[in-house]
Amino acid sequence: MAAPELLSDEGYRADGRRPAELRKVRARMGVFAQADGSAYIEQGNTKALAVVYGPHEMRGSRSKALPDRALVNCQYSMATFSTGERRRRPHGDRQAGELALHLKQTFEAAILTHLYPRSQIDIYVQILQADGGNYCACVNAATLAVMDAGIPMRDYVCACSAGLAEDTPLADRSPEEAAGGPRLVLALLPASGQIALLQLSARLHQERLEAALEAAGQACRALHAVLDRVVRDRLREVTALLGD
């Protein structure tokens, strides 16, 4: 049996997208009333929920408080029903810990933490359905949730993955495409072009890095346009409510 073809000669990927096209994105802000901010996002079949509390006073040990800025606390989890096979994931999951740490780093770079010294911002994300690009969906959902909470940020943080089919970079990899080859994950602040996080798994030749990075960057900017529309729609909705 031949290995599945990632990109046909006609220029279509296995799921019918062209190399630079994203999966379908749907998002909503303010899905929970009790939290300070919340958002839900679907990227293809990956579904993620993000909830933000804060900024508020330090809970638990006060000694962790930072004198000059807010502490960003992130938690990541996957629903037991999120994968094809039902599996319980205890909190101590190594992968979850790593992802939470990455999220923390990403948002420390994006949130204007110096505005809230000695306080704490909690970001909780959960994957409801996993279908590739979990980290990216979490970052995008969390961005919307932080905005929903009204916490000032430098810019949106948009994250997207990219892979390679021979020489052609593929944006927003589907799980089929994730089977082999290098993967690049980029979290970008689109307005300034600053990179909040760049992760590269598996070996990738230097010459191809640029192309893959460019593809991921393009995808992030495309995502930014979508998220921006979601935020503006939400704002219009809320102001219309207030306006009455």
Next chain:
Amino acid sequence: MLTSRMFLKRTRAGAVVKVVREHYLRDDIPCGAAACRLCPPRPAGPGLGLQAQPSGAASSLCPGPHYLLPDTNLLLHQIDILEDPVIKNVIVLQTVLQEVRNRSAPVYKRIRDVIANPEKHFYSFTNEHHRETYIQQEQGETSNDRNDRAIRVAVKWYNEHLKEIEDEEKIQVIFLTNDRTNKEKALEEGITAYTCEEYIKSLIANPDLVDRLACVSDEGKEIESGKIIFPEHIPLSKLQQGIKSGIYLQGTYRASRDNYLEATVWVHGDAEENKEIIIQGLKHLNRAVHEDIVAVELLAKDEWVAPSSVVLQDEGQNEDDIANEEEKENILKTSVNKDMLRPTGKVVGIIKRNWRPFCGMLSKSQIKEARRHLFTPADRRIPRIRIETRQADTLEGQRIIVAIDGWPRNSRYPNGHFVKNLGTAGDKETETEVLLLEHDVPHQPFSQGVLSFLPKMPWSITEQDMKYREDLRNLCVCSVDPPGCTDIDDALHCRELENGNIEVGVHIADVSHFIRPGNALDEESAKRGTTVYLCEKRIDMVPELLSSNLCSLRSNVDRLAFSCIWEMNHKAEILKTRFTKSIINSKASLTYAEAQMRIDSATMNDDITTSLRRLNKLAKILKKKRIDNGALTLSSPEVRFHMDSETHDPIDLQTKELKETNSMVEEFMLLANVSVAQKIYDEFPEFALLRKHPAPPPSNYDILVKAAKSKNLEVKTDSAKALAESLDKAESPAFPYLNTLLRILTTRCMMQAVYFCSGMDNDFHHYGLASPIYTHFTSPIRRYADIIVHRLLAVAVGADSTYPELTDKHKLADMCKNLNYRHKMAQYAQRASVAFHTQLFFKSKGVVNEDAYILFVRKNAVVVLIPKYGLEGTVFFEEKGKPTPKLDYNNEVPSLTVEDTTLHVFDKVKVNIMLDASNIQHQKIRMVLVEPKILGSDVPANLPTEISSKNEPEKKKKKLQK
């Protein structure tokens, strides 16, 4: 629009999981018709798309303009027809392409090439992602049925879509299928559908295409004719289950060259026992063809057999003569020793066919006006193929190509169809073409795309080239090669340093400077893998401009080189090694003989001669060291033809002579290869391209040990060193040629040396050279492996940069696989070429008697070697239509007693050699024993060479093997 595909999959652990995949449907996929303005413009893709005014062959069935749309099976079986230039404007659906891809990689490659060809106007339509042609699998519908329906939906859509185009002439889409139910369904739905046969026969101007139709008969038809000969093949799903549970074994089927009723299956995997399974008898072979991947069931132990030593050829002109076969099968079942029995099995199913087009000749049916004929492939391991043709008269005596279509259970031979005519058999050009095709040697002239990457002439060395390069033009460099060599890829120098040490340099043509990674030139060379040397022709790996000019290190011109320079002391111990890209200017290109003459001459004392003498001295020390380490000196008879300069017919034939200088050059090349191998491995432990030579399993030496024992000699085979030493000692004063014979036999016991990627293997040892690490660096003009090694080394010394494929060990491993394959094929092609020229030689020479030695003893024949010509041949003792002499084969010694004469291995005999042209396809060198004389044989012992001119003895009808 979005939909999702859902399917169930079984994981490796055996659990069943539901997999959901997104499936995007688009509305921007163009239909590919040039006249269409409804679709978005066609993006740059392969091929040119469909013509607005289809210009295919005119058909009487559908006179209007039309596009063709084949289904999967039609494409798989009739690819030969579709490739014909007459067939144009074909729509290939994605559904079809995907099915083809899963079922046959070669056909997929071919259809991809056709789609990419702008002249053919094939268009691949991505129907699975088109909003209006995608369909979902219905409840209870098999995926085959779904795909058939998807194809029909696409045809319908096309017809409606093309109607909407504002054009005076409506273009029709014609559905081609050979499946009866599919065609009926299509007609019901109002689609114009034909079978391939109907359509091709309707083509007005091209009746000859009909011959190239594959004859895939419907299942129903088969029952009519004849009884069933073969057991049924077990379906794939059951085979896989069986293989998993160990009932069946999966392996590669290798037919025997000598006996058409026997084959071996090499079982895949690492299992120690049952590695090699013997299959005997027509029914057990069960329609497997050489190189197929098959599933085998082992027989019970009491049915096991030993590999037969009988030579049998399929000669039955009368097809389906089964009774006869059974009789022949009985010949195989002679009583044998218990310990000779090997695992025996039968083929129960085919996992993957590996059919390719075969070269060969037509054996015309004896019935006049018959359309069915048998085709005899040139490769003896391939069964004969039945084809249907109306041009048998023109094809007779021609070399043709035929493809197999299928092998029904009731047919003694597989069915096939005619593909191409190569030319008259026996012609030198045709025969060369045949042997190149049979050995899969890419030999087309280089395409324009490839040639465009050559440097522009006149070429000179620029400032840019001087960067990272050392100027070594002042050194006294010279090259030593065989006479007439135009692709000189190595040169040497040697000088004394001030500190008393000696500096030795090996300079290799810097081919990687001209062939840059990734371009068409590089890809073509990588595909060719090696230059193939035939007797009168060279199939270059790189274009001539490079091989014979810019890269060739000719004398008195500046050339780019890659140099490996050692500082050695007078004991030939390496003190320092360095590698650098350089510029050299060779002072002399010598032949081996010239170099030898200079070394031996007492009067010459110029720079070149002194450095040659120094090199020669060092080489001798190096060689001694190597042999002390256990390197083997093996021997194989090599022949060289003296060609007539005008007709290129061989005039004389002699074995190659080896001079001291041959070994001098060889020694330094080995040293350079070892040094480079070490360097690139140190630098890139994961993706160095190396060469290894595995130690042969002890059982390989059985023949050698037995043969030596019969001459009261002992050959130790526990290690390479022991072997080398015992071979050195194996001398017999009365029989000086014995040692060479032993070495020839030893060569036959060896394994093949192979390229590999260091990250994928952990055994690097080179057995023959007794070196822990080895690679190929010294012949980049004729071997692609050396180019890769050059690139790696260039990166290691900082003269060049890497590129993605170079640092990908999987890519490198794939490349090694191709290189190994090409090397093997090139060797076979070379041997075949020598054999062909030997025949030409004996054709002009007539019949001769020569001294020969027996190399192997078989059950009904002996294999002899004629040292004078380096020629090997088989002497048979059975003849058709004559009483078989009493044969007594003793496996222990081994020896063969014919009537009263006993023949042993290494016996000196005299044989009568002549060309047997009774079968024009397999012209053979026929050998008959003259001395010792065997009762009942009718060959005169003293046959003067002159009388026996060409025609008379050849008339004897004998089927003998070369």
